[in-house]
Amino acid sequence: MKNNRSISFGEAIREGLLQASEIDPSVIHFAEGVEDPSAVFGTLKDIGKEIGQNRMIEMPVSENALTGVAIGAALTGKRPVISFHRVEFAMLALEQIANNAAKFHYVSNGKHNVPLVMRLIIGRGWGQGPEHSQSLESVFAYFPGLKVVMPARPKDAKGMIIAAVEDKNPVLFIEHRWSHYAVGDVPQNYFSTGITGPERIKTGDAITVVATSYMTLEALRVADALERVGVNIELFDLRVLRPLSLEAIVESVKKTGKLLTIDTGFRTYGIGAEIVSSVIERSFEFLKTAPIRLGLPDHPTPSSASLIKNYYVDSIMILEKISQVVDIAPSVLEQLKKSIVNERNNIPIDVPDPFFKGPF
């Protein structure tokens, strides 16, 4: 029997949550519509049937208090998993997250633990508009005491959600809605990746590329394309934004002399800024060019699809940026761009790409 089979990122999340909930009876789930027909984009589908409805807690539309309730339950022996359909709704709960969840272990001198998982989903596409499409990882990653993770690929989705549930700390688990559609090989058994990152997913010496979340998939497409023409980039999926471990990236930059970061969120004050600044401190003399950052431009997401053509970072933009610092013949570059455009074919700009199929 094959242990691996191809499933989507969303299915992997569900499988990880279900297995973790079966193994540990202290796991409880909170969501708005926790058992409704959609069950948080399918990720909680029928979990109550397996583990008991009493462990599936319907959340009134009260994000601040219910986050506090989950923290209170975590303080007293439970492992709550609270799922938000949109990361924006967690803005209402920032006080609970940044004060109570993040600081209890510290302030209590280690007496309290908050083994909480908050799933925060980043919306995108189909006119989600300015208030259903934000990437707020920079906001949360700022607070010591929180762990902030952003898996990109199906296998990680499962291994990291299990790690998050097993962790003794509050873990903000940020899922990009477009990653949900990515398909790849995922082991059937229960396994944890730990809350560890970054992970090197392509080895090369042309440039070090560090991507977060869905951007990893766009970067992977570029890595694959470049590989075909003999250019090897070293691609890291950051995975864990806090606590931030940059050893491997520093080592890579010492080798490549070049660094590109790619954020899901705004470029200004984004995750890339910290990576660039930290890596530079430790590899300055190895750098051949100034590190480059990609991320969203400084304005909210408009709803009209016609306004977002240059808004989101995609493979083409990544390829272009890389070509500014890596030697690629102009004709080759044009050909690669064309092949990427062809792959995407005429999928509209605001729907996810069926390209992202494993193995990753």
Place this chain on the structure above:
Amino acid sequence: MKNNRSISFGEAIREGLLQASEIDPSVIHFAEGVEDPSAVFGTLKDIGKEIGQNRMIEMPVSENALTGVAIGAALTGKRPVISFHRVEFAMLALEQIANNAAKFHYVSNGKHNVPLVMRLIIGRGWGQGPEHSQSLESVFAYFPGLKVVMPARPKDAKGMIIAAVEDKNPVLFIEHRWSHYAVGDVPQNYFSTGITGPERIKTGDAITVVATSYMTLEALRVADALERVGVNIELFDLRVLRPLSLEAIVESVKKTGKLLTIDTGFRTYGIGAEIVSSVIERSFEFLKTAPIRLGLPDHPTPSSASLIKNYYVDSIMILEKISQVVDIAPSVLEQLKKSIVNERNNIPIDVPDPFFKGPF
């Protein structure tokens, strides 16, 4: 008659607010205890007597809704100034701030303006502890559409609060509690500095130093001390965190080849990360050493004074960092440190320094 006289930063805020409120009848004030005996650390003292109590609006302890109320009033012709005793309380209002205040002008295609001032005070000292001492500028600076300012010196306090009130956009005006005690020359007349920054406050070629808020004062002390021994640093008070204008800093780094940033908040994912990354992009070939960042270490603020000895960045730490990249004879360095320690004498670690007297 002298137009300038020495007043404190806190008094300067009050004077600016009073004059702005007198000139523009649409200015209204919100605060918890807006007219109580303390009147937000004295900054709103007796303003109601001058402009009418009906323009001083007592805020129930409902930070989220009252921020929304202020935004609603701003949409409909008022210029509300809402003052929070502690920046932390604004975490409860993040949704209103980051969605409604920040995005209304954009989403409405320019039809709506939100001329709102939110004063957010950073606590520090005397056992404020983990939930009354945070520097959250990184969180707010992330959102396009907001203006985020952090004045450091009394004259700027007045000129920038007036600029904030005059501005057509939501301005988060972050005041450090220890800056409140700084005294300096401030013009008596009504004037605006505009929402502009950074400001070069020391000219030199040894290193470019960029500080925010209260850290500017600590850096200034270092600049003064170094000046006495013939070392000139170029010191910038960042003043405006968003929109971020880095021209002058880039030019400076091209001259000095060295950059140090100093944050009031956490170093990781702090303001310095963006400055370093952005400046490097535009001055890479001029850099002689890796840029350095100073900021708080990665843990919450403990209450016990005995635990914060190495927590906050101070002049000594700044001096030491600078000495790592600027040539200063060890004996001179020791002497400078001693003189700074002597200046501070035996003031406990958790109370502000009476050193900060202008002219700045």
Place this chain on the structure above:
Amino acid sequence: MLLSKGSRSVNCLANKLMTLEKKTSLALYSNMLKIRLVEEEIASRYNEQEMRCPVHLSIGQEAAATGVGFALTQKDKVFSTHRSHAHYLAKGGDLSKMIAEIYGRATGCIGGRGGSMHIMDPEVGMMASIPIVGSCIPLAIGSALSDTLDGNPVVSVAYLGDASIEEGVFHESANFAKLSNLPVLFVCENNLYSVYTHISERQPPRLITSIPEAHGIPMVHCDGNDIEAVYASTLRALDNIRSQNGPFFLLLDTYRWREHCGPNFDNDLGYRSEQEFMEWKMKDPVEQYRKKLLAKKIITKETDLELTDNIQKEITVAFDFAKNSPFPELETAINHVYA
């Protein structure tokens, strides 16, 4: 102009229903019918995938929006939610601008930047629509504060769904509105559901009416599918507010026919029963009122058909306008970050 308001008039403003002038009845009916037909048209065209944004339709809930909107003056200010089409049209909004907005066009009421979840048009007092549950409520209070300070006799309306009652910001807003005696009309459209979740799974078994009462806010609870009742209650509420008695709360029972978000019916999903749906469908606000006006001879089958036809034409014009409008220029995407 089908949404003209000139004809509004009330003979009796007591607790019971008043007798409406014929013209008023007709206007109420045609406004409500228009909203129904517009929403049906959106639903039927949605699968063309040219309206590239989530849509939350008000089909089944038209009486609430129409009764309230019709009672307001043009100067009154409305703050709405994710489900805002009906609120906008009932406030005198421009149909073409709304459809163009949903189509993401430059001619939309906010240039396509917001889409269906952000319909706004300050010129007709449609101040904002905010898709974060409860988030629009304090804005209405702030607007009322502004007008009170300036002495403007204007009412600000905060629309809310039943789920908004669960958000803290509602309570904070209600407390402040009452404390400051502000001219705010809270309109709660209780359609029993938040997405797929029935109110009984989200709120304890107490009456919603107890909530405004607790905050000291007077209220009326009425059948949200009876347009005359809604209209009369709103007038009564506005009368109370305009007499400087502070905020007022209207609780309107109603029902959403189609899925929470999108154009389809979804009773097959099983989160609500076909029977419940059918019971509410019997209370169809448009059909009920049509029958009443037919019985009263205010309309005839013929004039009704004619009216429908005229509205349909207007709708076609609006969709044509939208579809023929240009998209906003890509370069404008960076505009208006700051004023």
Place this chain on the structure above:
Amino acid sequence: MLLSKGSRSVNCLANKLMTLEKKTSLALYSNMLKIRLVEEEIASRYNEQEMRCPVHLSIGQEAAATGVGFALTQKDKVFSTHRSHAHYLAKGGDLSKMIAEIYGRATGCIGGRGGSMHIMDPEVGMMASIPIVGSCIPLAIGSALSDTLDGNPVVSVAYLGDASIEEGVFHESANFAKLSNLPVLFVCENNLYSVYTHISERQPPRLITSIPEAHGIPMVHCDGNDIEAVYASTLRALDNIRSQNGPFFLLLDTYRWREHCGPNFDNDLGYRSEQEFMEWKMKDPVEQYRKKLLAKKIITKETDLELTDNIQKEITVAFDFAKNSPFPELETAINHVYA
């Protein structure tokens, strides 16, 4: 151990006050007296500037904390606010650990990391004190949920000041607690002020009692300065909660004598009248109860003096302990960011 709870017993649990056993009366009195004397001691030593953190004293409010705390079992869990000293002591907290915490010492209940605004000690069920208004409330609900799922017959207590009623999180929490029928005791100490601001400037003129009622939560409103009334009401509340009737709300009227934060009196500031203060001082919970027990001959002047003396000694020991305790090592500041 002055805070021993063995002696608790109730003869009558009706609506009226019950008759307490002598031992119970004495324990209530001595617990309350201890809290008063501790807080007075903090006040008188505060200007030495060795307690380097803000302190919010409960002088004048001791009956509320004591009556509630005494009725709880050790397993019950308390979630408190910025004004937590009395809650901790009444929950059976360790005086020395509390004073050491305020002095920022390693021997403090959380090693000096939190100071006065974060007193916590899970071992005695003092789960947390949180200085953000209202922020502790949902934690108590979550704790109650946890115990309910595990079938533990434990009550979680959320302390709140009158200002917490203004925070949305209170309403959200109340809604969920009632919806889920959780064993939560809300204890609202209404001391009329939030810092310098009277409740009438923050809340409309309606009774606070209307609020829990609106959420469907049963409640008792009682004189918070009458320790027997508080105790009896708490027992009644707990009885109700333990019979699985869901949350209960206690509203206790009381008054803070000294400044909001710090050791001084501040009536000279003029935010409240000397007369109001004097009226409340007449209702001094300690003095009232002392008189009652003297009259009932449960104490005599002599035994009272002796008791006071013993408590004073215990307090001296605690302060000595604190002042002689080491400060936490600087290197430990980075510990416990993650578990």
